[in-house]
Amino acid sequence: MFQFFNYLIIFLTFWLLLGNGLRPQIWRDFVQRFGIEKIGEFYGSTEGNSNLLNIDNRPGACGFIPIYRSLDRFFPLQLLKVDPKSGELLRDERGFCIKCAPGDTGELVVNFKLDRCGDTYRWRGENVSTTEVEGVLQPLRAILDATVYGVQVPGREGRAGMIALTMVDGTDEEVID
Structure with a gap:
């Protein structure tokens, strides 16, 4: 079976590998053997309140906490605008906190649940x-x-x-x- 798999690999083209962490020592071997152009990693603990994402395609990179509007639903962290003098969170006309744009400085906040809703x-x-x-x-x-x-x-x-x-x-x- 393994020999068949090795033979089959010759005919397959991989352009992206995405998974739950890859050691730097193995990373280079994968890229060379399978001809993969890009490798992405993610880490998210089961009961944690944060996740890490490494899409820089650099072996050994720790990744970053993704704060994208399209991923708000999956990541309970937000970077919010703050009044530089008072330190208070800035709010829009509806009373909601204002999210920072890329490159802005702000306060990192998390949607933290104290308990598991009793279930x-x-x-x-x-x-x-x-x-x-x-x-x-x-x-x-x-x-x-x-x-x-x-x-x-x-x-x-x-x-x-x-x-x-x-x-x-x-x-x-x-x-x-």
Whole structure:
């Protein structure tokens, strides 16, 4: 199979390689072997609030944080205009902050979420889905509704699961104990 692949490579033309990081030592070998004109890289951690993009076609470059209007939806960072005297963010007539144009100096801000909107919590190194736990409880005949959320426990890392229940009228509370 490998020999067939090597033979097939002779007939293929690559003009761009895009992926999740390539060591500089391997970069040059790829360019030479496959005749690739341009290599692009990206890095984005799963739960991070930033991403890096390397489209300079230079082996070993760390890349940059992309701040393009067309990518606003994917990158929660913005460079915003600031009043040089007061340090306050400048706003347009609708009250929205004004984004910097390329080359402008401004304040780098991030859309930071404090928690994950309650759909999951982390306990003992595991992510727990609240909807999955609710899905197990809600079919029970004694339970009218169940809401699961994570709560902090003093001295413990993460959050423990807590359940708020609405019981069917006439249900004996001992059923839950």
